[in-house]
Amino acid sequence: MKPKSGKYITFLPDERIVPVGQKDESVLDVALRNGVNINHTCGGNGTCGTCLLWVEEGLEELHPRSEMEAEMAIDRTFRKEERLACQIHPIHGLKVRIPSGS
Numbered sequence: 504m505k506p507k508s509g510k511y512i513t514f515l516p517d518e519r520i521v522p523v524g525q526k527d528e529s530v531l532d533v534a535l536r537n538g539v540n541i542n543h544t545c546g547g548n549g550t551c552g553t554c555l556l557w558v559e560e561g562l563e564e565l566h567p568r569s570e571m572e573a574e575m576a577i578d579r580t581f582r583k584e585e586r587l588a589c590q591i592h593p594i595h596g597l598k599v600r601i602p603s604g605s
């Protein structure tokens with residue numbers, strides 16, 4: 504169910520729609536604050552890759568990869584829609600899929 508107003512993002516496959524909080528939060532922060540489970544072995548430091556998500560809507564509006572995320576993307580051959588939850592900030596209407604096993 505969508506919040507009545509404000510900004511929100513959606514986590515698939517469970518279709519969890521949650522409000523976006525503070526400006527500096529990452530998508531991982533928003534997920535954990537709302538009880539959406541995403542692996543985050545390195546604690547959100549951008550070094551483990553376990554928080555990988557597939558962006559299904561809003562990819563064009565996300566900021567470019569940080570240097571750290573870009574290096575990992577090259578090393579692990581991420582597709583452009585594969586982003587690290589701890590390295591992206593939520594934007595209204597963002598829809599991301601948590602891979603099975605995460």
Ligand code: FES
Pocket residue numbers: 542543544545546547548549550551552553554555587588589590
């Ligand atoms: S939590 Fe480790 S890279 Fe995001």
